[in-house]
Amino acid sequence: MHVSETNQGFNTRAVHAGQEFEPRTGAVVPPLHFSTTYAQDGIGGLRSGYEYGRGGNPTRDALQEQLAALERGAHAFSFGSGLAAEDALIRALCTPGDRIVLGNDAYGGTYRLISRVLGGWGIQNKPVDMAALDDVRAAVAEGEGARLVWVETPSNPLMKVTDISAVAEIAHDAGALLVVDNTFASPYLQNPLALGADVVVHSTTKYIGGHSDVVGGAVVVKDSELAEKIGFVQFAVGAVSGPMDAFLTTRGLKTLGVRMERHSDNAQKIAEWLVGRPGVEKVLYPGLPEHPGHDLAARQMRRFGGMISVQFTGGEAAARKVAEATRLFTLAESLGGIESLMNYPSEMTHASVKGTELAVPENLIRLSVGIEDADDLIGDLDNAISQL
Numbered sequence: 001m002h003v004s005e006t007n008q009g010f011n012t013r014a015v016h017a018g019q020e021f022e023p024r025t026g027a028v029v030p031p032l033h034f035s036t037t038y039a040q041d042g043i044g045g046l047r048s049g050y051e052y053g054r055g056g057n058p059t060r061d062a063l064q065e066q067l068a069a070l071e072r073g074a075h076a077f078s079f080g081s082g083l084a085a086e087d088a089l090i091r092a093l094c095t096p097g098d099r100i101v102l103g104n105d106a107y108g109g110t111y112r113l114i115s116r117v118l119g120g121w122g123i124q125n126k127p128v129d130m131a132a133l134d135d136v137r138a139a140v141a142e143g144e145g146a147r148l149v150w151v152e153t154p155s156n157p158l159m160k161v162t163d164i165s166a167v168a169e170i171a172h173d174a175g176a177l178l179v180v181d182n183t184f185a186s187p188y189l190q191n192p193l194a195l196g197a198d199v200v201v202h203s204t205t206k207y208i209g210g211h212s213d214v215v216g217g218a219v220v221v222k223d224s225e226l227a228e229k230i231g232f233v234q235f236a237v238g239a240v241s242g243p244m245d246a247f248l249t250t251r252g253l254k255t256l257g258v259r260m261e262r263h264s265d266n267a268q269k270i271a272e273w274l275v276g277r278p279g280v281e282k283v284l285y286p287g288l289p290e291h292p293g294h295d296l297a298a299r300q301m302r303r304f305g306g307m308i309s310v311q312f313t314g315g316e317a318a319a320r321k322v323a324e325a326t327r328l329f330t331l332a333e334s335l336g337g338i339e340s341l342m343n344y345p346s347e348m349t350h351a352s353v354k355g356t357e358l359a360v361p362e363n364l365i366r367l368s369v370g371i372e373d374a375d376d377l378i379g380d381l382d383n384a385i386s387q388l
């Protein structure tokens with residue numbers, strides 16, 4: 001039955017992991033299970049291990065198996081959103097009083113969750129520059145030591161690249177666990193568990209779902225003790241993904257490899273085109289040789305991905321003008337879908353960190369480069385930027 005094996009290539013695992021055909025009818029696509037409850041053969045006599053939908057659902061399990069196989073983990077847990085996944089993992093692995101050391105350009109919603117929601121539960125946080133490894137080491141060791149180190153690489157929206165193996169070593173030396181938010185890279189481009197991370201978290205809303213039509217999140221681990229704790233919170237708190245959401249996410253995930261190749265091709269062309277354009281101050285893309293994280297990204301990522309940030313010499317006014325002048329790049333929150341999106345982080349995705357030490361430059365726009373034809377996307381940007 002299990003045609004998916006760990007030694008297979010990424011795309012084979014993406015198509016087959018958790019996707020065995022349905023034995024009764026032979027349906028090649030496993031059916032979508034909506035039932036919230038399962039008939040028992042006598043009290044406690046479960047037919048196939050399923051009892052109640054919050055605890056387990058075959059459609060969600062298929063997605064979890066697929067996610068674990070693609071992240072090189074052993075256990076995956078699917079949630080109703082990326083932030084629900086983050087909340088569950090922090091509650092599972094921390095106790096009140098614990099400290100989380102996180103990148104000083106972490107996703108705004110992550111910082112808001114850790115500081116304003118979990119802060120009230122007693123979680124401390126310490127933002128640091130993850131590229132300054134001595135600062136990271138000092139922040140992790142402080143006091144009784146941090147419980148979690150939280151890395152996003154490449155980061156959102158500054159596209160900073162963090163050395164996952166080096167930070168894993170720092171975390172482990174101090175008895176902390178390393179969590180990597182792998183949303184920007186996706187499991188096709190980067191597998192943090194294979195580089196020493198203990199936990200991977202995703203907003204599957206982005207590249208994994210890939211079509212901007214389903215919100216979701218996931219946690220993936222190798223270690224079975226961590227898995228037991230996270231599985232308990234998933235079950236006991238219940239922020240699980242629904243069957244339809246899990247089905248759509250699985251369907252998107254099957255094509256992740258081909259999508260990421262195209263996102264990366266297009267983003268590389270666009271980034272190179274943007275460099276040196278009049279009005280453009282800086283292009284932040286790890287695929288550019290001049291990017292400070294280029295060599296590191298080349299070592300720990302398969303390719304450089306579909307996200308680019310651009311800063312303009314004309315400041316906030318220029319960034320706003322470009323953001324409102326494109327036609328193919330839709331001005332919208334979110335990222336990672338097949339359609340190109342443009343975002344003005346300081347007022348949109350990162351409005352929640354405005355005025356904090358995690359604030360984003362006001363002359364910056366973020367591009368989520370889609371899978372359209374690169375020439376059309378460049379034409380759209382050319383038209384917008386030439387109006388500056």
Ligand SMILES: *Cc1c(COP(=O)(O)O)cnc(C)c1O
Nearest residue numbers: 081082083107156183203205216
């Ligand atoms: C969107 C995002 C999240 C939050 O995920 P939701 O699915 O929106 O809850 C977390 N981390 C990163 C890097 C993101 O881009």
